[in-house]
Amino acid sequence: MNNPSPEFLRQQQEASNEKTPPQRLAQLASISIELAQLVAQNPSAPGELLQELSAQEDAIICKNITANPNTPVEVLLELGAEFPEELFDNPIFPLLSLERPNWIDTIPFKTLVALLQCDQTRISFLKQVGNCASDRVRWQVAQHPKMPIAVLEVLSRDRALDVRCAVAINSKASVAILEELSRDRESQVRCAVASNKQTPIDILEELSRDRKRTVRRAIVGNPKIPSSILEQFARDRAWQVRCAVVENARTPISILQGLSSDSQWKVRHAVAQNRKTPSQVLADLLNDPEWQVRRVVAQNRKTSAKTLADLSDDPEWQVCCAVAEHQKTPSRILQKLSKARNSSIRRALAKNPQTPISVLEKLALDADEAVRQNVANNPKISSSILEKLSEDKAPYIRHVVAKNPNAPASMLEKLALDANEEVRWTVVNNPNAPVSVLEKLALDADEDIRVALMKNPKTPTSVLEKLAIDTDRDVRLTLAKNPNAPVSVLEKLALDADEDIRSTVSKNPNTPVSLLEKLAIDLDWRIRYGVAQNPQTPVSLLEQLAHRDTMIHEAVAQNPGTPISLLEQFAKDSEIKIRRAVAQNPGTPIALLAQLSRDRMVSIRCAVARNSRTPISALEQLVQDSESLVRCAVARNKNAPLPLLKKLTADSNSSVRERAEKNLRDISQSDNC
Structure with missing residues (x-):
C-alpha cells in the first residue's frame, strides 16, 4: 500500500513555506496538481508563476490564486468571475479603488456580475459600481436587492432608460423614488413603477390616468390594484386594457358579464375563454358575430351541453371541431358530427373518449388517415375496431395497434410478421406478446428488434442464449448489461472476444462467484476492475485483487463488501x-x-x-x-x-x-x- 513518502511530505512543506525561493516553487508546481495547489496558496509565489498556473483547469488552483495577494491584478479580476468570494476576501481588493482611478470600469463584465450576485457584496462596493461608465453594469446594480436607497436615488435619475426601469421595479425602491419615477418622461419607466408590488395605491391611482395604455395595462397586473381601478379600467378607451381586466383573477363576475357585450371582439373572446365566466354568459355568446369567440365558447369547460348542441350547427368548421372535442357534447350530437364533410371535424371526434363505439367503428374506415390514427389512439377503442385497424394500409396505424396493451395474442402474432420494422419492434415491447412471437422475432434481421427482446422480462432463456452468440456486438453488449440475464447466458458472454462485453459481464450483479473468479485473472485490467466493483464479489476475491493488482485499488475501495x-x-x-x-x-x-x-x-x-x-x-x-x-x-x-x-x-x-x-x-x- 502506498503511504505518503517522506520526500512527498517534504515537498508539501516546501510548497507552503513562504521562504521557499521562486525557482523552487516553480519546480514544485510542475511535479503534481497537489503541490501546484499549495504553491498557488503561497503568498510568496511570484506573480508570473501565479499567472502561468491560472491557465490550468484545476478549480482549487484557480481558487487559491484568486485569494493570493501576490496575483497580478488582471489575472485576479479575470478569475473573480468564478471565485467572487475569494476576490472579495483578497486583501489587495479594497486597495484597488485607491490605486487605480476608474478601476470599476476595468473589471470584466462577467466578474462584476459575479461580485454583485455574491452574498459578501459590500455596500461600499455597490456604491462604487453605481458610478460605473457601463450602462449594462449600472443596470445590474439597479436591480440589486441590497442596493442602498441613496444609490437608488442617484440611479433613478440615470440617463439610461434601462437603468431607471430597473430602479422602478426594485422592491427596495422608496416611495419617494417611485413617486419621482411615476412622472418619468418614458412610458417604460412608468410601466415598471405600475408593475412594482411595493408601489403605494395612491401612486397607482395617479398612474391609472396615464395617457399611455401600456402603463394602465401594467397596473391591471399589479396584485395591489384596488377594485375601484378595475371597475374604472373596465370602461377604459383602450381594448387592450379592458382585455387585461378580463384576464385578472380578481375581476368580479359582474364585470365579466358587462364586458361580454363589449364592442371589441377580442374583449368578448377573453370573456369566453375565462374559466370564471358563468355558463349563462357563455350561452349568450353562442351567436357572437366572430367565429373565434364562438370557438372558445365551445372550448370552455363551463359551457353547457345545450349550448354545445346549438353550436354544432355553426357554419364555421373550427367551431364544430371544438364541439366535437368537448367531453360534455351529447352522444346524439357526436353521431351527427360523424357525417361532417370536413375531415378536421371527424379527426376531433375520433379523439374524444366520449365518442360512442358505433361512431368509432364508422370512423375506423374513414378515408382520411389522420382520422383513423386518432381512432387507434382513442382509449375507448374496442377489440373489433383494433382488429380492423391491425390490417390498415398505413404503417403508423398498425404501430399504434401493436402498442395497445389490450391487443390480443393472435393479433400480435400477425403483426410480428409485418413488413414494417417499427411495427415489429412495437410488438416486442407489448406486455401481451406471447413467447412464441418472441422466439420468432429473435431471428429478425433488424438488430433494434433483437436488442428490444432482451429488455422484455418474458423473453425465455433459450432465446437469450441464442442472442448471446449474436453476430451484432450491440446485441451482445445489451444482453451483458441485463441484471436478469441467466447464468448460462453470462457464461457464454464471459468468453466473448470483445473486452467491453467481458467487462460488462464482470459488473453484472447476476454473475456467479465461479465466473467472477475466472474474470478476475483476465489479461485486460478493465475486466478485473469490473470484478472489483461487483457487489457480489466475495471478500476473499477482493483481498486477492487488492494485493496483486494496484491498478484496481480504487474499485476495491469503492466496493461495499471490502473488509x-x-x-x-x-x-x-x-x-x-x-x-x-x-x-x-x-x-x-x-x-x-x-x-x-x-x-x-x-x-x-x-x-x-x-x-x-x-x-x-x-x-x-x-x-x-x-x-x-x-x-x-x-x-x-x-x-x-x-x-x-x-x-x-x-x-x-x-x-x-x-x-x-x-x-x-x-x-x-x-x-x-
Whole structure:
C-alpha cells in the first residue's frame, strides 16, 4: 500500500513555506496538481508563476490564486468571475479603488456580475459600481436587492432608460423614488413603477390616468390594484386594457358579464375563454358575430351541453371541431358530427373518449388517415375496431395497434410478421406478446428488434442464449448489461472476444462467484476492475485483487463488501482518488469516516460530508469547514441532523443555504407522507 513518502511530505512543506525561493516553487508546481495547489496558496509565489498556473483547469488552483495577494491584478479580476468570494476576501481588493482611478470600469463584465450576485457584496462596493461608465453594469446594480436607497436615488435619475426601469421595479425602491419615477418622461419607466408590488395605491391611482395604455395595462397586473381601478379600467378607451381586466383573477363576475357585450371582439373572446365566466354568459355568446369567440365558447369547460348542441350547427368548421372535442357534447350530437364533410371535424371526434363505439367503428374506415390514427389512439377503442385497424394500409396505424396493451395474442402474432420494422419492434415491447412471437422475432434481421427482446422480462432463456452468440456486438453488449440475464447466458458472454462485453459481464450483479473468479485473472485490467466493483464479489476475491493488482485499488475501495482491514489501508493511501473512494463507500466504518473528514483534500472531505454513514460529530466539524463546497455537501446529506441543516440555512454562501433549505423541505414532506 502506498503511504505518503517522506520526500512527498517534504515537498508539501516546501510548497507552503513562504521562504521557499521562486525557482523552487516553480519546480514544485510542475511535479503534481497537489503541490501546484499549495504553491498557488503561497503568498510568496511570484506573480508570473501565479499567472502561468491560472491557465490550468484545476478549480482549487484557480481558487487559491484568486485569494493570493501576490496575483497580478488582471489575472485576479479575470478569475473573480468564478471565485467572487475569494476576490472579495483578497486583501489587495479594497486597495484597488485607491490605486487605480476608474478601476470599476476595468473589471470584466462577467466578474462584476459575479461580485454583485455574491452574498459578501459590500455596500461600499455597490456604491462604487453605481458610478460605473457601463450602462449594462449600472443596470445590474439597479436591480440589486441590497442596493442602498441613496444609490437608488442617484440611479433613478440615470440617463439610461434601462437603468431607471430597473430602479422602478426594485422592491427596495422608496416611495419617494417611485413617486419621482411615476412622472418619468418614458412610458417604460412608468410601466415598471405600475408593475412594482411595493408601489403605494395612491401612486397607482395617479398612474391609472396615464395617457399611455401600456402603463394602465401594467397596473391591471399589479396584485395591489384596488377594485375601484378595475371597475374604472373596465370602461377604459383602450381594448387592450379592458382585455387585461378580463384576464385578472380578481375581476368580479359582474364585470365579466358587462364586458361580454363589449364592442371589441377580442374583449368578448377573453370573456369566453375565462374559466370564471358563468355558463349563462357563455350561452349568450353562442351567436357572437366572430367565429373565434364562438370557438372558445365551445372550448370552455363551463359551457353547457345545450349550448354545445346549438353550436354544432355553426357554419364555421373550427367551431364544430371544438364541439366535437368537448367531453360534455351529447352522444346524439357526436353521431351527427360523424357525417361532417370536413375531415378536421371527424379527426376531433375520433379523439374524444366520449365518442360512442358505433361512431368509432364508422370512423375506423374513414378515408382520411389522420382520422383513423386518432381512432387507434382513442382509449375507448374496442377489440373489433383494433382488429380492423391491425390490417390498415398505413404503417403508423398498425404501430399504434401493436402498442395497445389490450391487443390480443393472435393479433400480435400477425403483426410480428409485418413488413414494417417499427411495427415489429412495437410488438416486442407489448406486455401481451406471447413467447412464441418472441422466439420468432429473435431471428429478425433488424438488430433494434433483437436488442428490444432482451429488455422484455418474458423473453425465455433459450432465446437469450441464442442472442448471446449474436453476430451484432450491440446485441451482445445489451444482453451483458441485463441484471436478469441467466447464468448460462453470462457464461457464454464471459468468453466473448470483445473486452467491453467481458467487462460488462464482470459488473453484472447476476454473475456467479465461479465466473467472477475466472474474470478476475483476465489479461485486460478493465475486466478485473469490473470484478472489483461487483457487489457480489466475495471478500476473499477482493483481498486477492487488492494485493496483486494496484491498478484496481480504487474499485476495491469503492466496493461495499471490502473488509475493514483493507479500507483502513486504503484510507492512508497517497492517491487522492483511492482515499475518496473509501470516503464514498457506504460500508466504510464510522471511525474511518471521522478520520477522513480531516483530510487536506477538499474532494475527500466533500465525499465524507455526503456519506449517509458519517457520524454527527464529523458532520458538526464539516459544517464549520472553510470550503463552501464541503458545507454544501453536508447540506445535501439526507441524514444530517435537523439542527445542523437549520444552522446551514444561515450560511454565508447562497448555494449552501439553498441546499439546506431544500433538504429541510424534502425531510418535512417525507415526514408528512
